[in-house]
Amino acid sequence: MDTRQIFQALFDSRGPAGHPGGEWIFVGDLGCFEPERLSRIVSTVITGPRAYVAVSRREASEVSVETVPEVVLKYLEFGNVRIADIPLKQFVEVTQVGVARAWSHERLPMPSTLVFPEGIRLAHRHEIRGPKAHRAAAYARIRAAKIEPGFTLTESKDPRFAFYAEANVDAPRIWAVFRDLCQSLLGAEATFVINQIDYEPMPIGTAGTLEILGILESYRYQLTHDGMIQFGLVHQVDGLVREVFVAPTKHFMVWLDNPNSLHSVMKKHSVPQADKLQFIDQYPRISIPLPRDQTPFRDHGEFIRQLAKQFAES
DSSP: OOHHHHHHHHTOTTSGGGOTTOEEEEEEOSOOOSHHHHHHHHHHHOOSSEEEEESSSSSEEEEEGGGHHHHHHHHGGGSOEEEEETTSOOEEEEOTTSOEEEEESOOOOOOOOOOOOTTEEEOOGGGOOSOHHHHHHHHHHHHHOOOOSEEEEEEOOOTTOSEEEEEEOOGGGHHHHHHHHHHHHSOSEEEEEEEETTSOOEEEEEEEHHHHHHHHGGGHHHHHHOTTEEEEEEEEETTEEEEEEEOTTOOEEEEESOHHHHHHHHHHTTOOBOSOOOOGGGSOEEEOOOOTTTOOSSSHHHHHHHHHHHHHHO
8 A cells, every 4th residue: 555545544534444433442551652662562452564654644654563663753753653454453553642552443332331430441352361261251241241330238247337338439429429428427537548459558647537538639530530549538436447448440348337328428429229239340450540640640659658748747
């Protein structure tokens, strides 16, 4: 194909090479400018010895797969770059801010209705690892997943709390539900706990419940959308525990003694009671870095240290 034909194929408004109904899915983190990283990303999606690379009607060519990173870096000054295999079946896009995305020809026929946070989603077929039979079974489970808003409530035999609840809440409502549950279920004073996904939650400050919520208000976006962060408020007195906890996958776990207050908060936010719920952490999932302009911290450790510092100074 000539330069113009390559560009038209890769930048077709209906989707690359006229594949409507698909979507661009995240495959690389911010700042994908190193040749080695670009090579790894391209090799996971593009198969075959040669590929098409395009950025404009003037800058489009067929090159060997080995030289794709070099060509991409050259083209990026003109705009977003797209890459395709020669049969035009597999596609990668690298944006000028270094985000890499792959084109998926199929959208999941999602029976799930929960609005996921920005930093979490179910895995796509090519992102599932393991033997072929395992990948097929895992993808079949994802296609059948029915993850919906709602909450469950069960009585507890543990003397420290009378009831235990779990809940799925649409992402735009997570912070408001967390705030209202803390105000309704906890005492006047609470301890804030937080950590990254692979570590036990740790306490970083005890203060008035309203004071803690006031501190956290400035960080509500990262707390409610970052799939690598877990957090909660705990109130313990005389051997009794009341806690509102948000898992890394952003579903709620609540230990309580007053179910009427729980029902009131859930009714206020239109979260229905259910006999049983599915949660996203039961399925293969992907954590997506949040946009840099929304998260000024270099990493999750710096974010947690900033919160600890603010608690120490309050």
